Amino acid sequence: MYESWASSAATRKTMQGNRSRDSKAEIAVRRLVHARGLRYRVDARPEADLRRTADLLFTRVRVAVFIDGCFWHGCPEHFSMPATNLDYWSTKIGRNQARDLETTSRLEARGWLVLRFWEHETPSTVAERIARIVQERRAAVSA
Numbered sequence: 001m002y003e004s005w006a007s008s009a010a011t012r013k014t015m016q017g018n019r020s021r022d023s024k025a026e027i028a029v030r031r032l033v034h035a036r037g038l039r040y041r042v043d044a045r046p047e048a049d050l051r052r053t054a055d056l057l058f059t060r061v062r063v064a065v066f067i068d069g070c071f072w073h074g075c076p077e078h079f080s081m082p083a084t085n086l087d088y089w090s091t092k093i094g095r096n097q098a099r100d101l102e103t104t105s106r107l108e109a110r111g112w113l114v115l116r117f118w119e120h121e122t123p124s125t126v127a128e129r130i131a132r133i134v135q136e137r138r139a140a141v142s143a
Contacts, residue, residue, distance in 0.1 A: 025119035026055050026067050032127030038134055040065075046112055052103045056130070061137035062112045065130055066103075069119050072096055078120060113137070 021043040033040065033056065041057040046064045054064035070078040074093045082089050104114045115133065117126045 028123035029067060029126050032123055033130055036131045038131055046107055047110060050106060058134050061134055061141060063134055064107055064112050065115045067117050067119055073100060075118050
């Protein structure tokens with residue numbers, strides 16, 4: 001048997017199958033935003049020296065979009081702590097939430113607008129909000 005952070009071999013296999021990018025929620029939002037004629041970078045660093053990547057990045061208008069998974073980021077509506085390996089998971093989710101706050105703070109300090117959405121939000125509503133904000137910022141830059 002191997003030593004692992006996972007409580008079982010099945011849990012380990014499930015966790016290794018989770019994607020860090022291109023989740024169903026991300027793809028659905030990206031398709032709708034693209035259909036509105038907006039172009040963006042995917043899974044890209046907003047700042048070269050910041051080891052964080054945004055799910056969608058609008059570099060010219062400095063908008064970084066993050067679509068957070070309900071489990072990994074501790075959604076107040078859908079997250080429930082796993083029954084096994086409680087110490088590991090509470091620490092892990094807490095670190096993720098702290099990193100999210102730090103990322104938002106650091107990007108905003110550098111002039112970025114950070115938009116955060118939960119994976120359970122309706123993709124059309126998310127895409128509409130992103131498109132509206134990006135278009136407003138484009139208009140402000142060209143004015």
